Every structure is written in C-alpha cells, then in structure tokens.
Amino acid sequence: xxxxxxxxxxxxxxxxxxxxxxxxxxxxxxxxxxxxxxxxxxxxxxxxxxxxxxxxxxxxxxxxxxxxxxxxxxxxxxxxxxxxxxxxxxxxxxxxxxxxxxxxxxxxxxxxxxxxxxxxxxxxxxxxxxxxxxxxxxxxxxxxxxxxxxxxxxxxxxxxxxxxxxxxxxxxxxxxxxxxxxxxxxxxxxxxxxxxxxxxxxxxxxxxxxxxxxxxxxxxxxxxxxxxxxxxxxxxxxxxxxxxxxxxxxxxxxxxxxxxxxxxxxxxxxxxxxxxxxxxxxxxxxxxxxx
Amino acid sequence: xxxxxxxxxxxxxxxxxxxxxxxxxxxxxxxxxxxxxxxxxxxxxxxxxxxxxxxxxxxxxxxxxxxxxxxxxxxxxxxxxxxxxxxxxxxxxxxxxxxxxxxxxxxxxxxxxxxxxxxxxxxxxxxxxxxxxxxxxxxxxxxxxxxxxxxxxxxxxxxxxxxxxxxxxxxxxxxxxxxxxxxxxxxxxxxxxxxxxxxxxxxxxxxxxxxxxxxxxxxxxxxxxxxxxxxxxxxxxxxxxxxxxxxxxxxxxxxxxxxxxxxxxxxxxxxxxxxxxxxxxxxxxxxxxxxxxxxxxxxxxxxxxxxxxxxxxxxxxxxxxxxxxxxxxxxxxxxxxxxxxxxxxxxxxxxxxxxxxxxxxxxxxxxxxxxxxxxxxxxxxxxxxxxxxxxxxxxxxxxxxxxxxxxxxxxxxxxxxxxxxxxxxxxxxxxxxxxxxxxxxxxxxxxxxxxxxxxxxxxxxxxxxxxxxxxxxxxxxxxxxxxxxxxxxxxxxxxxxxxxxxxxxxxxxxxxx
Amino acid sequence: xxxxxxxxxxxxxxxxxxxxxxxxxxxxxxxxxxxxxxxxxxxxxxxxxxxxxxxxxxxxxxxxxxxxxxxxxxxxxxxxxxxxxxxxxxxxxxxxx
Numbered sequence: 001x002x003x004x005x006x007x008x009x010x011x012x013x014x015x016x017x018x019x020x021x022x023x024x025x026x027x028x029x030x031x032x033x034x035x036x037x038x039x040x041x042x043x044x045x046x047x048x049x050x051x052x053x054x055x056x057x058x059x060x061x062x063x064x065x066x067x068x069x070x071x072x073x074x075x076x077x078x079x080x081x082x083x084x085x086x087x088x089x090x091x092x093x094x095x096x097x098x099x100x101x102x103x104x105x106x107x108x109x110x111x112x113x114x115x116x117x118x119x120x121x122x123x124x125x126x127x128x129x130x131x132x133x134x135x136x137x138x139x140x141x142x143x144x145x146x147x148x149x150x151x152x153x154x155x156x157x158x159x160x161x162x163x164x165x166x167x168x169x170x171x172x173x174x175x176x177x178x179x180x181x182x183x184x185x186x187x188x189x190x191x192x193x194x195x196x197x198x199x200x201x202x203x204x205x206x207x208x209x210x211x212x213x214x215x216x217x218x219x220x221x222x223x224x225x226x227x228x229x230x231x232x233x234x235x236x237x238x239x240x241x242x243x244x245x246x247x248x249x250x251x252x253x254x255x256x257x258x259x260x261x262x263x264x265x266x267x268x269x270x271x272x273x274x275x276x277x278x279x280x281x282x283x284x285x286x287x288x289x290x291x
Numbered sequence: 292x293x294x295x296x297x298x299x300x301x302x303x304x305x306x307x308x309x310x311x312x313x314x315x316x317x318x319x320x321x322x323x324x325x326x327x328x329x330x331x332x333x334x335x336x337x338x339x340x341x342x343x344x345x346x347x348x349x350x351x352x353x354x355x356x357x358x359x360x361x362x363x364x365x366x367x368x369x370x371x372x373x374x375x376x377x378x379x380x381x382x383x384x385x386x387x388x389x390x391x392x393x394x395x396x397x398x399x400x401x402x403x404x405x406x407x408x409x410x411x412x413x414x415x416x417x418x419x420x421x422x423x424x425x426x427x428x429x430x431x432x433x434x435x436x437x438x439x440x441x442x443x444x445x446x447x448x449x450x451x452x453x454x455x456x457x458x459x460x461x462x463x464x465x466x467x468x469x470x471x472x473x474x475x476x477x478x479x480x481x482x483x484x485x486x487x488x489x490x491x492x493x494x495x496x497x498x499x500x501x502x503x504x505x506x507x508x509x510x511x512x513x514x515x516x517x518x519x520x521x522x523x524x525x526x527x528x529x530x531x532x533x534x535x536x537x538x539x540x541x542x543x544x545x546x547x548x549x550x551x552x553x554x555x556x557x558x559x560x561x562x563x564x565x566x567x568x569x570x571x572x573x574x575x576x577x578x579x580x581x582x583x584x585x586x587x588x589x590x591x592x593x594x595x596x597x598x599x600x601x602x603x604x605x606x607x608x609x610x611x612x613x614x615x616x617x618x619x620x621x622x623x624x625x626x627x628x629x630x631x632x633x634x635x636x637x638x639x640x641x642x643x644x645x646x647x648x649x650x651x652x653x654x655x656x657x658x659x660x661x662x663x664x665x666x667x668x669x670x671x672x673x674x675x676x677x678x679x680x681x682x683x684x685x686x687x688x689x690x691x692x693x694x695x696x697x698x699x700x701x702x703x704x705x706x707x708x709x710x711x712x713x714x715x716x717x718x719x720x721x722x723x724x725x726x727x728x729x730x731x732x733x734x735x736x737x738x739x740x741x742x743x744x745x746x747x748x749x750x751x752x753x754x755x756x757x758x759x760x761x762x763x764x765x766x767x768x769x770x771x772x773x774x775x776x777x778x779x780x781x782x783x784x785x786x787x788x789x790x791x792x793x794x795x796x797x798x799x800x801x802x803x804x
Numbered sequence: 805x806x807x808x809x810x811x812x813x814x815x816x817x818x819x820x821x822x823x824x825x826x827x828x829x830x831x832x833x834x835x836x837x838x839x840x841x842x843x844x845x846x847x848x849x850x851x852x853x854x855x856x857x858x859x860x861x862x863x864x865x866x867x868x869x870x871x872x873x874x875x876x877x878x879x880x881x882x883x884x885x886x887x888x889x890x891x892x893x894x895x896x897x898x899x900x901x
Contacts, residue, residue, distance in 0.1 A: 015880040016820035019708075019771070020544050023735040044814045044887035048880065055879035057771075220543035224550075681845060710820050710875020711843050773878060775846030 002062060003027045003282055004145065004185060004214040005230035006223050007090075009066070011036035013045035022058035024220040025227075030064040033077055034092050042073045046080050053084035064121065066090040070099075075106060082110035082118050088144065093152070094122040095129045097139035104140045117142070121187065125149030126156050130171045137182030146179045147216060148172060150189035163199050165206065176211040188212040194219035204229040231283055232276045240273035240280075296673060296725055298797045306412075306433030307787050313796040316696050316728050321649040326450035326491045331518065339520045340466050344378040344498070347519050351494050353379065356386045357455035360447075360492060362485035363393035363417075364460070364472060364621060368531025371460035371498050373400045374523065380409045388412035390452055392443060392484045392642075393689065396420030397531060405430050414452060416440050417687035426785050427683040429801045435684075435786040437677060437799070440484065440620070441646025441653060441693035442791040447487040449649060451793060457492035459485045459517075460526050464499040465507040468517030472622075472639075473509065473632035475501035477526045479533060480622025480631045481601070482511045486641030489516045500526045509632075511639055537572050537602040537624045544706060544735045545575040551756070552662055552704050552733045553582030558754035559700050559747060561659045562586050566594035568614075569655070569694050570662040572602050572623045575704040579662045580604055587613050598645070598654055599661075599690060601637075606630040609637060618654055620645040620690075646693035648791045655690075655697025663691055665705045665732075667719040670761050672726030672741050674703060675719035677788060680712055682778050682802040684786065688723045693791050695728040700747065707734035713768035713775065715761060720778060721788060722797040737764050806862040806894040814887035815876075822876035824855075824888040829866040835859055841873035854878055858885040862895050 008026035010017050012033040021029040031052060037045040049065060063086040067077035078089070091103050100122060107118050119142045124130055130153065137146050150168045151161065159167040168189065179186035188207035191200040204226050207215055215226050232240070246265050250258035258265040280286045292302055294312035303309055311319065333339075341347045353359070359379075361372050372391055377400070379387060385408045389401070392415065399421040404410040413435040418426065426435050438446060446452035459482075463474035472482040477500065489495050489512045496519045497512075540546065552575070556562060568583065570576045581604070587594060596616040597605045603626030609617050610630075617637045622628045631637045646655050655661075666686065667675040674695075679685040695701045705714045714734065730747055732739040739761035740748040752758050759767075769775075786799035808828045815823040829836065837855050841848055851873055858881075859867055869885075876884070889895045 014818070014821075015876055016710075016818065019820060019877055019880070020735065023544065023547060043890055044884070047883040047887050047890075051879035051883040055877070221546060680843060711847060711877055712875065771877065773847065773850055775843070776849065778845045 002144070003279065004062070004187060006214060006217045006226045007064065007147075007187060008061075008217045008220060008223060009036065009190070012049045013037045013041050015048060018048060018052040019056055022056065022061050024223055026061050026217065026220070026223050027214065028062040028064050028088070029058055030066050030090055030216075031086075032066045033073075034066045034068050042068065046073075046077055050080050050084045053081070053086055062087045064088040064090050066092060066123070069093050070102060070106075074103075078103070078106045078110050082107050083112050083115065085116050086118060087116075088119050088121055090121045090123055090147065092123045092149070093125055093129065094136055095126055096132050097135040100136055100139035100143060104142055107142070119144045121145040121147050123147045123149050124171075124175060125152040127153065130174050133175050133178035134181055137178050137184050143184055145185035145187050145213075146175050147187035148175050148189040151192065163203070165203065172207070172210055172212070180211065185213040186211065188215040190216040190218045191222065192218060194221060197225060200225050201229065232280045232285060236276050237280050237286060240276040243269060243273035244277065294794070294796065296671070296722060296796070298722055300795055300798055301784070304434055304784055304787055304798070307436065310787070311794045313725070313790050313794040316725055316790075319792045319794050321449060323449050325448055326453065328491055328493050338466065339468050339518065341519050341521050344375060344521055344523070345382065347496055347521055348378055348382055348384070350519070351456060353382075353384060353456060355384055358388040358390055358414075358453060360390040360454040360457045360488045361392070362459065362482065362488065363391060363395070364479040364482055364484060365477065365527040365532045366393070367395040367397045368477070368528040369395065369397055369460065370525055370527040371458060372398055374498075375458050376400065376404050376409060380404060380407065385409055386411045388414060390414040390454060392416050392440070393687070394418035394420070394422050398422055402430065414438070415687065416443055417689045419685050423684040427799070427802050429783055429785055431785070434784050434798070437687050437786050437788045439646065439688040439692045439789075439791040440642050440690040441648055441655070442688075442789055442793065444487040444641070444643035444645075444647040445649045445791065446793065447491045448643060448647065449793070454488055454492035456494045456496060457485070457488035458496050458498055459489060459512065461497045461499040462526070463501050463503055463507060464497045464520055465503050465505040466520055467505050468497055468514040468520050469505075469507040469510045470497050470499075470512040470517065471507060471509050472511055473628065474503065475499070477501075477529055477532060478628050478632075480628035481619045481639045483620035483639060483641045483645060485512060487643050494518050496521060498523055498526060500524060533622065533628055534624050536626065537577060537604060539578050539581050539604070540574045542574065546578055547735050548575040548704050548706065548733055549578030550582050551738060552579040552702050553586060554754065554756055555702055555731055555733060555738060555751060556583060556660050556700070557586055558751045558756055559660070560750065561700065562590060562592055564593050566592060567657055567659045568594060568597050568661075569599040569658055569698070571664060572600055573664065576662045576664060577602060577604060579704060580608070584608055584613060598658060599694065601627040601631070603627060606637070609634065618645070646690055646697070646791070648693075648696070653693075653697070655694045658694065658698035660700040660702060661694040661698040663695060663701065663703050663724075665703045665714065667716050668703060668705065668714060668729070668732055669716050669719045669726070670765060672729040672732065672761070673719050673722045674724040674726070674729060675721045676723045677721045677786075678799060680778070682720060682780050684799060688788075692724040692728070695724045696791065700730050701728055702731045702733055703729055704733045707736045707764060707768050708772060711772045713765065713772055715765035715768060716775075720780075721799050723788060725790070725796065732761060732764075734764060736767060739764055806864040806889065808864065808867050808889070809893035812888050812891035814891060815884035817872060817874055819874050820876055820880065822871055822873045822881050822884050824884045825870045826888045826892045826894070827868040829868045831866055833866050835864070835866070836868045838870045839873065840871070842875055843873070850878070851881060854881050855885055858882055858889070862889055864889070864894055
C-alpha cells in the first residue's frame with residue numbers, strides 16, 4: 001500500500017517548478033500537462049515533462065503525470081510519457097469504466113518491453129463519474145485510486161463551492177465507499193485557497209474523518225498541514241497497539257475472539273489498527289520493535 | 292602571499308598600501324589610540340545655517356584630495372551624494388575619496404565624476420549598479436576598499452578612515468544642527484550608519500529639506516557634533532528610501548529553506564525566553580523570521596531583542612510582545628520608520644554599537660543566531676556576497692561578516708541551485724566572510740554543519756534534520772546541473788576586501804569588458 | 805534528415821527556462837548558434853554543445869538557432885530545442901522522444 005497523504009500538482013510547462021518538485025516532501029508529485037498548460041503549449045510541456053521524468057530526481061516522491069483527456073491531447077501524452085516510466089497517470093474527467101479501459105489499452109501499447117507497469121488514478125470530476133465510481137474503480141487492476149475533482153463537479157451540478165463543502169459531501173462519501181469496496185485508495189479534492197491554512201486544516205480533517213487516504217495539493221505550503229492531519233495521531237497509534245496486543249493475548253490464551261474494553265475486536269477493526277501501525281512505522285512515528 | 296584561509300593576496304597593493312593579511316576572525320588585535328578630530332567652538336548666537344552647498348564648500352574649504360563621507364540610509368532614493376559631487380565638480384575640485392557606506396544604482400553619476408578625476412577613490416561596504424560595474428571593469432586606478440558595516444565604524448574610530456567632511460543627509464534638522472531620521476518628508480528611520488562619521492569627521496555638514504523649530508526632538512545626531520546646516524529643496528525620493536511593506540516571499544523553495552532554518556534554530560535549543568535574533572529583509576531570510584515567530588508563539592517564548600536592519604515584520608513581533616526590544620541600525624520599510632519614532636522599545640543604534648570589533652562591546656556579540664544569505668559558499672564554509680557569477684561586484688558584506696562573527700549560531704540560507712548555478716564551490720571567487728564564523732548552511736536539499744561545530748551537528752541530527760556533508764551537497768548539485776567551469780579574471784586588483792578587523796581577507800580582480 | 809521549414813520558438817524567459825528560436829538556413833550554410841546566458845562563464849560551452857547535439861540527432865545540417873538562457877538545466881534545454889524544432893516542422897511528432 002503506497003503512502004499518498006499528499007499529491008502535489010506541479011505545472012508541466014514550468015522548468016523551475018519541475019526541477020524542484022522533489023524537495024517539498026510530498027508523497028506524490030503530479031506533473032500536470034492538463035489544466036496547468038495552455039492549449040498552444042501542450043507540445044512543449046509534454047516534452048519538458050518527459051525529460052523531467054527521465055532526468056530529475058524526485059526523491060521519495062512518487063511520480064504522477066496528469067494527462068489530457070483522450071479527445072484532446074491525451075493520446076499523444078500517453079505515447080510520449082508512458083515510456084518515460086512515471087509511477088502513475090492521473091486520468092482526468094473519467095466518467096465510465098470504458099474510459100479507463102481505453103486508457104489502459106493505450107498505456108499497454110505505449111509501454112516499452114520490460115518497463116515498469118504504469119498504473120492509473122481516476123480523477124472523477126463530473127456527476128456521471130461520481131455515479132460510476134465503483135465500476136471505474138473496478139475497471140482494471142491498474143486503477144489504484146479514485147480522486148475527487150470538486151471544482152468541475154460542483155460547476156456541473158450548478159452548486160456553489162463553499163469552505164464547509166456540504167455541496168460535495170455526497171461525492172466524497174460515494175468515492176470513499178466505491179474505492180473501499182473495490183480495494184483501492186480514495187484521494188480528496190484540493191483545497192484551492194493556498195493562503196488559508198486554517199481552512200486547509202479543517203478541510204483535511206473532514207476528509208480524513210470521512211475516510212479519504214490523502215489529499216491533492218496545489219501549493220507546496222499545503223503539504224505539512226495535510227501530512228499532519230493524515231499522519232496517525234499518538235492516540236490512534238496507542239489504540240492500534242492495544243488492539244494488536246488484545247489479539248496477541250487472545251491467541252496465546254486460545255480464545256476464539258479478542259476483546260478490548262469489553263468490545264469485540266473483529267476483522268475490520270484489526271485491519272484499521274494494522275493500517276495505522278503500518279503508516280506509523282513508515283513515517284517513523286513508532287520504533288520497529290514496538291510494532 | 293597567502294592569508295590564513297589560503298587566498299592569494301599581494302603584500303602591497305598600489306593605491307592601498309601595505310597589506311595586513313587576514314589571520315583569523317579574532318586574532319588581530321588593536322594597537323592604536325582613538326581618532327581625535329580638532330576641537331571646535333562656536334560663539335553664542337552664531338548661525339550654522341549656510342545658504343548653499345557651494346558656500347559650505349568655500350567655508351570649510353573643501354580641497355583637492357579630501358575624503359568626503361556619506362551614509363546610505365536613503366538607499367536608492369538618495370539625492371545628497373549626487374548633489375554634493377555636482378558641487379565639487381562645478382568648483383573644479385579633484386582627487387576626492389568618497390566614503391559612502393553603500394553605493395546604489397542611483398549613484399550612477401559617480402561614474403562620470405570618476406572619469407573626470409573629481410573622484411579617484413571609493414570606500415564602501417556594499418555596491419551595486421553602474422558604479423559597481425564600472426569599478427569591476429577597472430575604471431579606478433586605486434582599488435576600492437570594501438569594508439563591513441562594523442569595520443567601517445572601526446576604521447573611522449581607529450583613524451584608518453580619516454574623514455575630512457561628513458555630509459549627513461538629514462530627513463529632519465533644526466537650524467542648530469540637531470538631526471533625526473524620523474521626521475520630515477524623507478524620513479528613513481534610524482541614522483545609525485552616520486553616527487561614527489558625526490563623531491570623528493573633521494567637519495560635519497547636515498543637509499536637509501525640512502528645518503524644524505529649535506530644539507528638534509528626538510535627537511539622533513546632536514548639535515554638538517554638527518558644524519553647518521544646509522537647506523536644499525529635496526534630499527531624496529521617499530519612494531526609493533523605504534519600500535511600502537516588506538513581505539514574506541511566496542517562493543515555495545525559499546519557504547522550504549526558511550522552514551528548515553527555523554527548525555535548525557529550534558534544534559539548537561535557542562527558542563527560549565531571552566532569545567536574540569538577526570535576519571535580513573530578503574527572500575528566505577525574512578521568511579525564517581516568520582517560521583521562528585510561529586515557534587515562539589506556540590511555545591510561548593518571549594525573546595530579548597532583534598537586531599540589524601529592521602522591517603515591519605520585526606516591528607509586528609515587537610508589538611506582539613515576542614521581542615522586548617528592537618535594536619535598529621537601519622529601517623527597511625515604512626512600518627520600521629514609524630515604529631522607531633513612536634515605540635520606546637525600538638532603539639536606534641549606531642554602526643559602532645552594532646558591529647565594530649574594536650570597542651568594549653558591540654551588539655552582534657550578544658546574538659544567539661543570525662540568518663544570512665550567500666552568493667557562493669565553499670566547502671570550507673567561506674562565503675562570497677561581493678561578486679556575482681560573472682565576476683562583477685554586486686554587493687558587499689554590509690553587516691554579513693560582523694553578525695557571522697558575533698552570533699552563537701550563524702546560519703546561511705541559500706538555494707542549492709540558483710537556476711542552474713550550484714551555490715557550493717571548491718573556492719568562492721571572493722571571500723567576504725570566513726568559514727570559521729559560519730556554522731550551518733541550509734539549502735532546499737539538505738543542511739550542512741561546519742565541522743568545527745560537532746555539538747551542533749549532533750543536535751540537528753537528533754532533531755531529524757536532513758544533515759549532509761557539504762561536499763555531498765556540492766556533488767548533489769553538480770549531478771543536477773553539471774560541473775560549472777571556473778570563471779577567469781584578470782590580474783588587476785579593483786577592490787580589496789577588508790575584514791572587520793582591518794586585515795585583508797581577499798581581493799577582487801578585474802573582469803573582461 | 806530534418807529540415808527547418810519555418811521560423812519557430814519555444815520556451816520562455818522565466819528563471820530556469822530557455823527561449824529557443826530556430827529559423828531556416830540555406831543549404832550549405834551549416835549550423836549557426838547564437839547564445840545569451842546568465843551562466844555563460846560556467847555553462848556557455850555545455851549549452852552550445854547540447855544544442856548542437858540536439859540538431860545533429862535530428863539530422864539537421866543547416867539551421868540558425870538563437871537561445872536566450874535563464875539558467876535552464878540540460879534536460880530543459882533539450883526539451884525546448886526539440887519543441888522549437890517540432891514547431892518548425894523539422895521533427896515529426898512521433899520522433900520527438
């Protein structure tokens with residue numbers, strides 16, 4: 001399971017940003033040749049991103065490219081970018097499983113023999129895409145996550161975008177549920193006011209509370225705040241350790257069922273505890289021996 | 292010969308004299324009396340007001356070969372230097388030495404005065420713009436003496452920079468020569484860099500465009516040291532003197548560096564009551580103040596003082612009670628200018644009090660930490676802030692070497708790559724500040740600690756900071772950019788770089804046109 | 805073999821970028837590279853070499869190329885040169901990478 005607390009957008013036609021994208025410590029960097037690039041610059045950005053993927057060290061950050069939709073420049077993007085071996089493509093405006101299947105077939109064709117398999121994240125940013133979330137998540141094994149793009153989505157609904165985000169509550173929970181059902185991750189929409197740290201904090205807390213595994217980011221300044229929210233808290237870690245300990249005791253005593261504070265510890269609880277400890281270990285929040 | 296940091300310098304520099312080589316930041320000791328200008332008197336009811344600059348030139352009289360001094364508090368809005376030199380040119384005076392604490396683009400007419408022989412020597416702490424370019428191309432026969440802010444104060448006090456006439460641009464003055472920088476249309480705040488000039492020059496002339504009723508209050512430079520007062524139409528352009536508000540950078544790499552620098556300060560155990568701090572007004576330096584402030588607020592820490600060039604950001608920290616005092620040698624923006632006039636905890640200090648190494652104590656010695664920039668830094672932590680990547684002079688120490696020497700923890704913040712250029716080199720082109728006074732380099736791709744500070748290195752590592760060897764950071768940069776070719780310069784020495792104690796730490800050689 | 809059909813430009817004057825203009829040149833006139841750079845002393849030779857390599861790799865024998873460099877990395881220089889050549893009709897889209 002990859003850590004994707006933050007996925008940071010980097011404009012694809014900006015060499016300065018592309019060369020420094022790896023220094024901010026985001027779990028993923030998304031080199032964007034879609035919305036961040038004007039139509040007349042798509043050719044140049046595609047080349048720049050291709051060369052960046054092959055030459056720039058993004059350190060611990062996973063590399064993702066947001067391509068254009070297939071009816072615009074997406075096919076050319078896939079042909080040029082897939083052989084440069086990004087970890088993932090972020091596919092915009094996905095509406096149906098068929099959209100994913102078409103991308104998958106283009107990606108498979110573009111892959112060089114022996115290269116690392118390029119996986120996909122589906123960006124759902126239309127009412128149709130949200131409605132089809134589960135079948136999109138299941139469309140192909142290359143799909144590793146669903147992400148929400150709330151700006152286009154609310155525009156399509158005719159809803160006002162608010163800081164509280166009540167208008168995207170349904171979309172959020174549908175994506176989280178579909179992703180969980182399909183066994184993939186769910187990534188929340190970016191918080192678009194880069195100057196509002198408090199708003200970002202609250203929005204990230206909501207996202208984590210609902211079940212998202214991470215959040216898109218549009219500015220490097222957002223990374224620390226989002227990480228802090230999505231990192232397991234000491235309280236969560238202690239709880240998870242107690243759950244695992246209860247299991248261990250139950251097993252050693254030959255009891256069929258473990259319980260903690262009088263409540264039964266069943267499989268989903270164990271899964272959650274294990275994920276928290278896995279993240280905590282990955283982030284160095286607990287020592288190896290404690291896990 | 293080579294000085295102690297292995298820089299090749301001549302034993303004698305034509306137009307400068309015998310060279311005392313840099314021998315270590317605290318090795319060379321003073322052995323002289325303080326400068327004593329001639330004692331003055333003035334009769335009751337005698338006026339100091341003089342009708343024109345020309346009149347003052349004749350009354351003094353200003354003669355060929357004299358040294359005229361100026362402060363740089365008006366920065367790129369200064370009108371006084373050009374005005375005085377125009378007068379000198381008009382009167383046919385030649386061979387002047389201009390001791391102007393910093394030279395800006397607005398001082399471009401100096402180039403013409405040099406060509407015409409009106410000016411034949413420069414003595415300054417920082418220079419940028421057309422004059423710096425002309426100097427780099429060898430316009431002056433005598434090398435420019437580049438000093439530190441503290442070093443200039445020392446040179447004046449110790450009689451090594453003898454000033455015949457100090458022309459002090461004054462935002463506000465009364466007819467009897469009391470001066471301050473907080474009133475008048477050209478208010479610039481602190482006048483600290485002019486304090487040594489007023490104390491030790493043979494003649495002191497206040498030039499102002501706002502005469503206030505006697506007695507002026509507050510008084511920065513007192514009537515007891517001012518011989519003449521000249522009223523002119525305008526001393527400068529307020530827009531070039533102070534910026535509106537100095538803002539925190541939005542550059543994400545600069546912010547990342549600043550955030551890391553603040554963590555270094557925290558890891559060094561300095562964020563505690565009584566904390567003292569200096570930082571510059573630019574890019575990552577000021578942004579570091581922002582992150583330090585967040586830490587102070589979260590940990591409920593009250594600092595002692597912030598020092599140096601003061602910005603609105605530091606004023607805000609004073610007003611919120613995060614620091615008890617500001618010690619201000621120079622104000623950078625309107626907020627700083629307003630605050631120093633109103634807030635009794637915002638103190639005006641002179642260049643000597645701020646940073647001179649040869650007195651009984653300057654304030655940089657009391658600093659816990661200072662955040663400084665760098666154009667280049669070498670693997671021995673020597674820093675260049677004088678010459679750019681093309682070898683042309685584009686700055687100078689200012690207070691860089693002074694604060695570095697004084698602070699307990701000196702931190703240089705810099706992009707590992709500026710565009711394509713790696714910041715770390717084997718040998719900087721020009722040494723301004725010796726590596727022995729630099730403790731930590733913070734870049735966006737890691738932190739390097741001076742091997743002299745193993746204590747600090749252990750603290751930073753324990754705090755989880757990305758500590759690397761400086762040579763590894765250099766290799767990392769070159770892996771990204773490719774190894775740069777070394778710049779070649781000519782042999783002609785266009786400037787000597789004087790360390791704060793008066794020894795020569797390096798020289799600047801001419802670049803090709 | 806590539807031929808520059810029309811004058812074309814790619815890149816910007818932003819920091820870390822390079823603006824490259826290519827223009828057709830008569831048969832036999834060879835490669836002319838005009839370079840302006842903020843890091844001329846340190847990387848001038850390397851930049852010229854990279855530009856010449858890109859032209860050679862595309863089989864271009866005659867070209868006028870002007871580059872205004874703001875400290876671009878080698879990979880950026882290559883990407884911008886190819887983009888300019890693509891726009892000038894000297895490289896078919898499939899062959900750009």
